[in-house]
Amino acid sequence: MPVSAWDVTVIFLWKISAFCANVRHSPKADSPMNIPHEKLDILIAGGTLLTMSPPGEIIENPCIGIRNGKIEFISKESIPADPRSDAREIIDASGCIVMPGLINVHTHLAMTCFRGLADDIPLMSWLNDHIFPAEAKFINRRTVHAGAMLGIAEMLLSGTTTFCDGYFFEGEVGRAAITAGMRGVIAQGFIDIGTPDQTKDSEKSIIAERFVERWRDRSSLITPALVCHSPYTCSPDTLRTVKAIAQRHGVSFQIHVSETREEVRLIRSRYGKNPLQHLHDLGILDQDTIAAHCIWLDSVEIDLLAEGRVKVAHDPESNMKLGAGVAPVSEMLRRGIDVGLGTDGSASNNNLDLFGEMSMTARIHKLFTGDPTVIKVEKAVEMATIGGARVLGMADRIGSIVPGKVADIILVDTRKPHLTPLYHPFSHLVYAARGADVVTSIIGGKIVMKDRRLLTIDTGSVMAEVRRIASRISGK
Amino acid sequence: MPVSAWDVTVIFLWKISAFCANVRHSPKADSPMNIPHEKLDILIAGGTLLTMSPPGEIIENPCIGIRNGKIEFISKESIPADPRSDAREIIDASGCIVMPGLINVHTHLAMTCFRGLADDIPLMSWLNDHIFPAEAKFINRRTVHAGAMLGIAEMLLSGTTTFCDGYFFEGEVGRAAITAGMRGVIAQGFIDIGTPDQTKDSEKSIIAERFVERWRDRSSLITPALVCHSPYTCSPDTLRTVKAIAQRHGVSFQIHVSETREEVRLIRSRYGKNPLQHLHDLGILDQDTIAAHCIWLDSVEIDLLAEGRVKVAHDPESNMKLGAGVAPVSEMLRRGIDVGLGTDGSASNNNLDLFGEMSMTARIHKLFTGDPTVIKVEKAVEMATIGGARVLGMADRIGSIVPGKVADIILVDTRKPHLTPLYHPFSHLVYAARGADVVTSIIGGKIVMKDRRLLTIDTGSVMAEVRRIASRISGK
Numbered sequence: 001m002p003v004s005a006w007d008v009t010v011i012f013l014w015k016i017s018a019f020c021a022n023v024r025h026s027p028k029a030d031s032p033m034n035i036p037h038e039k040l041d042i043l044i045a046g047g048t049l050l051t052m053s054p055p056g057e058i059i060e061n062p063c064i065g066i067r068n069g070k071i072e073f074i075s076k077e078s079i080p081a082d083p084r085s086d087a088r089e090i091i092d093a094s095g096c097i098v099m100p101g102l103i104n105v106h107t108h109l110a111m112t113c114f115r116g117l118a119d120d121i122p123l124m125s126w127l128n129d130h131i132f133p134a135e136a137k138f139i140n141r142r143t144v145h146a147g148a149m150l151g152i153a154e155m156l157l158s159g160t161t162t163f164c165d166g167y168f169f170e171g172e173v174g175r176a177a178i179t180a181g182m183r184g185v186i187a188q189g190f191i192d193i194g195t196p197d198q199t200k201d202s203e204k205s206i207i208a209e210r211f212v213e214r215w216r217d218r219s220s221l222i223t224p225a226l227v228c229h230s231p232y233t234c235s236p237d238t239l240r241t242v243k244a245i246a247q248r249h250g251v252s253f254q255i256h257v258s259e260t261r262e263e264v265r266l267i268r269s270r271y272g273k274n275p276l277q278h279l280h281d282l283g284i285l286d287q288d289t290i291a292a293h294c295i296w297l298d299s300v301e302i303d304l305l306a307e308g309r310v311k312v313a314h315d316p317e318s319n320m321k322l323g324a325g326v327a328p329v330s331e332m333l334r335r336g337i338d339v340g341l342g343t344d345g346s347a348s349n350n351n352l353d354l355f356g357e358m359s360m361t362a363r364i365h366k367l368f369t370g371d372p373t374v375i376k377v378e379k380a381v382e383m384a385t386i387g388g389a390r391v392l393g394m395a396d397r398i399g400s401i402v403p404g405k406v407a408d409i410i411l412v413d414t415r416k417p418h419l420t421p422l423y424h425p426f427s428h429l430v431y432a433a434r435g436a437d438v439v440t441s442i443i444g445g446k447i448v449m450k451d452r453r454l455l456t457i458d459t460g461s462v463m464a465e466v467r468r469i470a471s472r473i474s475g476k
Numbered sequence: 477m478p479v480s481a482w483d484v485t486v487i488f489l490w491k492i493s494a495f496c497a498n499v500r501h502s503p504k505a506d507s508p509m510n511i512p513h514e515k516l517d518i519l520i521a522g523g524t525l526l527t528m529s530p531p532g533e534i535i536e537n538p539c540i541g542i543r544n545g546k547i548e549f550i551s552k553e554s555i556p557a558d559p560r561s562d563a564r565e566i567i568d569a570s571g572c573i574v575m576p577g578l579i580n581v582h583t584h585l586a587m588t589c590f591r592g593l594a595d596d597i598p599l600m601s602w603l604n605d606h607i608f609p610a611e612a613k614f615i616n617r618r619t620v621h622a623g624a625m626l627g628i629a630e631m632l633l634s635g636t637t638t639f640c641d642g643y644f645f646e647g648e649v650g651r652a653a654i655t656a657g658m659r660g661v662i663a664q665g666f667i668d669i670g671t672p673d674q675t676k677d678s679e680k681s682i683i684a685e686r687f688v689e690r691w692r693d694r695s696s697l698i699t700p701a702l703v704c705h706s707p708y709t710c711s712p713d714t715l716r717t718v719k720a721i722a723q724r725h726g727v728s729f730q731i732h733v734s735e736t737r738e739e740v741r742l743i744r745s746r747y748g749k750n751p752l753q754h755l756h757d758l759g760i761l762d763q764d765t766i767a768a769h770c771i772w773l774d775s776v777e778i779d780l781l782a783e784g785r786v787k788v789a790h791d792p793e794s795n796m797k798l799g800a801g802v803a804p805v806s807e808m809l810r811r812g813i814d815v816g817l818g819t820d821g822s823a824s825n826n827n828l829d830l831f832g833e834m835s836m837t838a839r840i841h842k843l844f845t846g847d848p849t850v851i852k853v854e855k856a857v858e859m860a861t862i863g864g865a866r867v868l869g870m871a872d873r874i875g876s877i878v879p880g881k882v883a884d885i886i887l888v889d890t891r892k893p894h895l896t897p898l899y900h901p902f903s904h905l906v907y908a909a910r911g912a913d914v915v916t917s918i919i920g921g922k923i924v925m926k927d928r929r930l931l932t933i934d935t936g937s938v939m940a941e942v943r944r945i946a947s948r949i950s951g952k
Contacts, residue, residue, distance in 0.1 A: 359832075
């Protein structure tokens, strides 16, 4: 009798639902003999595992046990007949790359409402003539929630399991993330022009304090933070005030810096120094500050980043689309600065697919330096995973597949023409794969996307809601 | 009784399977009253049509009639009860962008066998230490056929309907294309080092002549051509010999030129002039020459391209990955030079998705010039469609959706989170869509991909064959 594909699957699942030896255990777990024989929540079996601990490590045909939201063990081979590996859900990862979920360290999710509204325009005109007026008119609690939900749907479908967002009505982003089962750093935004959620200058510190207190312990998925738009749209007083509140609460402070040459000229004419020097002199730069873009830096400013252990969010696709420039990332990495990858908002990218940013990061710095050996594929994947976790100050919890960390894991199906043959999984992730190749996404031990279907979001309703908002924006 | 989705579909199909008024007809078709009432082969109804004639034109909710492989009519609205619009197959394009199939003007399909084999290495070392040795050892008729079939599968799944390939054993690429129903320009390759299909120098002219004669009228899908690898790997005698044969037969001649600074230095030291000047002095540059890359040009060489009406193949992702540089494309376009988009081989890209090249082209020239208004989204789409057709000398047959042209058409499904909302279809195609969003591909009036399933290729077998080849290459 011929062996069918079904037989093979059954035999495979029987084999892998057995004990996994040569096992890395959670540091907190009891020894194998002492732990109760309760079922795992999920067992991921087979495939090619990239643990990212250390970056570059590849384990073929592993078993990963997940219980209570955390990674309990990783085994390198399987031995039958131990009940410890019995699981409520077994995921067959054959033909897949298994890796940490991607971490998008810089985005503005609600701007999905403006995706494709204004393209091929310089940053300052894009902001002043298009985005700021549209925000003033159309951004409110409802549109932020709808736009964030759409952005989260897109991210879950393309392998991102943690985002770091900054915008107005940021609590709505937190609510959307909790609904979707998505992990997020949500940074309430401040800027010295009137904003839809702040009418008076005096409100800033009250809003900042309340926001952090409200979201501090609300959900294991959510980490609150604060963001000032930029040194050219926020006064020294605003910057100091918001940073002080962030410091007092031990949350991260974020800011766009040195995105365009025009900004640098503006800050130099206003304060007589470069943007990062200006922020340094205000006491803004420390290890809990995430500086986005950082394109037009001199060597003194790179020193300031390195010495202050400031984190950097690199957004190459947005930077290119706005003609802004190329951040000196290979020099930053050489100096030991933590750099993560971000998409920026989807009005300036116009997508939230971090596979695109990995590919762009690997390519643009080869071009920019003229050296095709810089930012190798392993480094690009590192920046999108454990590197991003370091930027967010969350490397103890996410960014690699290690016993004891939360189970934020994705599966990338390589059984496709554009991912064949497979000599080197890191190469494919960076140069050939896209978000649409992610087939399963797990966050905190919960499956949120399976076989490309979102399990926590009604995609049709979410898209319909944003289409209604877009109709009002475009007046059609 | 509530109206179900099925009812809506039935009503929709009934409506659109009716006469289409306000119709552009094939110039060769009889008047509507005189043509026989035979069925159309395909009617595409609804969606958002980008005709690319003129570039930028958008028609909402059109009907497109296809008969005998050609576009017979395009209507802007529908009127019921005319049998002319009855069709064997009706494609509901609701929610889709309908556009000409993409044209990849520069690739080496068989190199899918080497995808990811050697990355993050300079061009000369990549060629001399990795690719040339691998080609010498593993490239033969069978591997070229298998690699080409895999590449064609990837291209059909990502919206490309015409490719222009250059390699050895190029007849195998032609055979693969015919099997798959893919349109291709196949250029037999020449280089002065020994190649797997040419052992003696004296064979070049015989092989070139025979190749063109054999493929000239073999299939409406295939156009033969000839390619010399580069001015640094081909002697003046080889270049002149092959170009003369191409000229005599009226087929295109292709060559890599000025891809790296190292090449320019090499040619200057060997011939005392820049590469394009060298080719010009050999009589190589004319309207039937396609020059790939063209990165390191001086203004005199741009003049040579413009004056000679030389066509250019732009391959930005490959150029970045190899750290080669950025071609001065916005200047070329300003000078009226025809520029199309290519992926290059998938060992140096490492994918064949032209949506990636559109996105990269729109971004990289904004960065390179510091001007975010250059290469607007409409121009990027033009370069991947009718612009590519001009480069291949096929603009009378492909590249736009016009009555009388062959029916090479793709549908891009926009009902996805990352393509929502939809203000501007060109923007989404360039900045947010990817090959995986293409749901249907039609070539010469035949549906070759539907609902993401290839109808002409057994994808599993094709991938398995290339995996076997890769096992031998990697020795695993």
